[in-house]
Amino acid sequence: MKQFQIRKDNFATTRLVETAPIVVETGDILLSIDQFSFTSNNITYAVMGEQLRYWQFFPSSRDELNEWGVIPVWGFATVLESKAEGVNIGERLFGYFPPSSQVKMTPVKVGPLSLFDGASHRADLPPGYNIYRRVDAELGYTTDMDAERMLLYPLFLTSFSLHDMLSDNDWFKADQVIIGSASSKTSIGLAYALHEDNAAPKVIGLTSQGNVESITKLGIYDTVFSYEQLESIDNQLAAVIVDMSANGQMLGRLHSHLTDNMHFCSNVGLTHWDNAQPGAGYIQERSEMFFAPSQIQKRMKEWGPEKFQQKSSEFIMRTSLKSRSWLTMNNIAGLDGLNEIYGEVCQGKIPPEQGIIVSL
Numbered sequence: 001m002k003q004f005q006i007r008k009d010n011f012a013t014t015r016l017v018e019t020a021p022i023v024v025e026t027g028d029i030l031l032s033i034d035q036f037s038f039t040s041n042n043i044t045y046a047v048m049g050e051q052l053r054y055w056q057f058f059p060s061s062r063d064e065l066n067e068w069g070v071i072p073v074w075g076f077a078t079v080l081e082s083k084a085e086g087v088n089i090g091e092r093l094f095g096y097f098p099p100s101s102q103v104k105m106t107p108v109k110v111g112p113l114s115l116f117d118g119a120s121h122r123a124d125l126p127p128g129y130n131i132y133r134r135v136d137a138e139l140g141y142t143t144d145m146d147a148e149r150m151l152l153y154p155l156f157l158t159s160f161s162l163h164d165m166l167s168d169n170d171w172f173k174a175d176q177v178i179i180g181s182a183s184s185k186t187s188i189g190l191a192y193a194l195h196e197d198n199a200a201p202k203v204i205g206l207t208s209q210g211n212v213e214s215i216t217k218l219g220i221y222d223t224v225f226s227y228e229q230l231e232s233i234d235n236q237l238a239a240v241i242v243d244m245s246a247n248g249q250m251l252g253r254l255h256s257h258l259t260d261n262m263h264f265c266s267n268v269g270l271t272h273w274d275n276a277q278p279g280a281g282y283i284q285e286r287s288e289m290f291f292a293p294s295q296i297q298k299r300m301k302e303w304g305p306e307k308f309q310q311k312s313s314e315f316i317m318r319t320s321l322k323s324r325s326w327l328t329m330n331n332i333a334g335l336d337g338l339n340e341i342y343g344e345v346c347q348g349k350i351p352p353e354q355g356i357i358v359s360l
């Protein structure tokens with residue numbers, strides 16, 4: 001078994017570890033991981049590894065001193081061996097996996113369309129991460145949308161939930177939604193949702209200078225500014241900020257610029273993870289962390305899981321298809337290939353119109 005790991009105290013440092021074959025016991029299945037996506041979202045899992053327990057999903061092999069972490073990824077895997085009732089060799093699952101050649105799981109709540117990993121170390125982690133879709137059983141399933149599902153599903157599900165949260169709060173009485181790190185896929189998904197909604201306020205994107213042109217071209221932001229230009233945003237208009245960057249200095253400047261017109265700041269992401277100290281002017285009392293799994297759980301309770309599933313899936317399918325006009329998949333070979341490109345993802349050097357898919 002081969003596994004990609006990063007040092008928990010310095011996640012620019014990586015290693016590939018080989019271990020003995022995994023032994024499958026009664027009740028377990030062994031999966032061969034086929035493909036997964038890799039974006040800034042995965043880097044955030046590392047940044048929040050301790051705080052939000054992302055390190056807990058997949059224990060690191062050959063790590064006696066507990067120094068290394070395994071970043072979860074979204075992808076597909078095939079059942080290689082099964083000692084679990086109702087799960088067959090050869091079937092494919094979609095869900096949360098380690099960047100490893102193989103993984104062992106303990107299926108529980110095995111239903112026709114899904115199952116959960118009931119491994120004890122995952123029992124108290126958010127259920128949304130422990131569910132696996134039995135894709136072969138899905139009505140009309142083809143592999144045609146696999147790449148979008150790995151890359152965009154977890155991000156656009158968040159975008160869907162963010163739009164829902166904003167709309168549910170009457171846009172925080174704002175006349176503009178300002179999206180930080182506007183070139184990230186989660187932001188683009190939110191911009192799609194707002195663009196489709198006639199009731200939504202206008203949408204301002206904030207991004208790095210080098211991404212302004214390509215993000216403007218998408219045609220879903222009303223205006224795109226670079227971080228350097230953020231004082232050009234109309235501060236006479238009430239604003240709600242949805243931020244994927246966590247760039248403390250930038251947010252401090254933005255809050256200072258908007259002052260009383262900064263109605264609410266939803267802190268969603270950490271793409272600028274190396275710059276996350278809150279800057280002067282940051283308005284803490286009107287800022288709040290957003291955690292998609294909590295919003296999803298809340299809505300599933302209110303709407304019922306079927307309605308939530310139907311509404312969110314329609315949105316994700318529609319916007320994933322739209323994304324084909326600008327998004328190109330960059331296919332990376334194996335964990336060695338991931339190891340080579342990892343630094344570029346970490347430093348935000350992957351062009352926004354590229355999606356990384358690792359095939360093992």
Ligand SMILES: NC(=O)c1ccc[n+]([C@@H]2O[C@H](COP(=O)([O-])OP(=O)(O)OC[C@H]3O[C@@H](n4cnc5c(N)ncnc54)[C@H](OP(=O)(O)O)[C@@H]3O)[C@@H](O)[C@H]2O)c1
Pocket residue numbers: 039040041042044045154155158180181182183184185186187206207208211244245267268269270271272273274290291292293345346347348349350351352
């Ligand atoms: N709270 C939640 O529940 C939740 C759920 C899903 C996603 N998220 C978060 O949303 C964020 C976006 O994820 P994604 O996968 O959509 O991102 P992505 O598409 O990989 O975003 C890439 C963009 O992020 C910025 N970036 C990345 N690394 C950077 C670095 N080191 N320095 C400066 N800029 C950097 C750049 O955008 P700019 O030039 O535009 O800044 C870059 O174009 C992540 O932090 C993710 O964890 C949160």
